[in-house]
Amino acid sequence: MPRPTIAEIDLSAIAHNLRELRKLAGEKVEMIGIVKADGYGHGAIPVSWTLSAGGVKRFAVATVEEGAMLYDAQLPGSILILGAQGLVEVEAICDFGFEVVVGDLDFAARLDEVARKRRRTVDIHLKFDTGMGRVGFPVEQAMKVVRRIAELPGLSVAGVMTHFASADERAGAEFTREQIRLFTSLHQTTHAINFRIPLWHACNSGGLLQYPEARFDAVRPGIAMYGSYPSPETARPVELREAMTLKTRLAQVREVPEGATVSYGRTWTARRASQIAVLPIGYADGWNRGNSNKGHALVRGRRAPIVGRVCMDMTMLDVTDIPGVCANDEAVLLGAQGKERITVEEVATLLDTIPHVVVTSLTGRIPRMYKGGEQRK
């Protein structure tokens, strides 16, 4: 028998989020399925099949290895590699027939060379840096870039894109509008020279939820597809459902006397005789050590505080105030139990981080179980 610690993924929640986000974006706007980092920890392949059933035709990952996994799954549609690709990945990109983001000319030249040698063309998405300050061509060089790329017969421009630096922060609104303005003007000037590219895209989740003027031809909502808003400040124009439930069962319940301390560093002391439940999950599962003495798990439909330091393989709860708790009771760390719910967003806020980190941190030691959706293999 395996450990009872599992992440249950409700694929019908992802299908629901896709429908809601598509309604928001408008039927004409393509939804790009963002399934990097193993579908934000939800499992890239089952998530992609669910998105595919909902009409998604382009799947975006960060690395060639992630792309190869989708390729092997034989999903219909194209695979777009988003991350920072080096020259070593060029051959694989070409051989798998991936689309790839291009934001520098040396990379473009090498890709072209390899593509021509193999008598193929690679579909690329030109990335412009409108303010993210990470990768992408400077917008001022747009004309030079477009001209230079046009001279590379091994490349075919399928898209033009940019990425927002702070679309989910209230304080970033002005900056985001400036990024949109730069991208819009790029769209206009390149159209004026007859550089007509099918797909213009800019929006991540924050952009899609808050900037209707930035939808262009396609959108790239990641975390919203999995059901979390990117930040507490983000507007909530649609009702999203978090797809992940992280749960386990109490390994034991022990009584400790007043004055006893729990776990490493003795950071928690029982103020009264207490019932302490031991959960078989720890930071090696991706349950962050920052949850020490913070946050809760649900037991018998109620919130039990996490006490003491989270260990590599165990986490302790104070269940003194919940009557009848016994070993093997279910404990929910993310998701609902009875009428109570702990959201990914709540845990992210407690940890002073973003929902993306909470879900992508869960390691391979936690089996993913699926319900409610398109499942193949």
Ligand SMILES: *Cc1c(COP(=O)(O)O)cnc(C)c1O
């Ligand atoms: C990851 C990623 C996204 C999705 O971001 P979210 O904040 O999860 O919506 C969109 N675009 C690019 C280029 C990305 O790398």
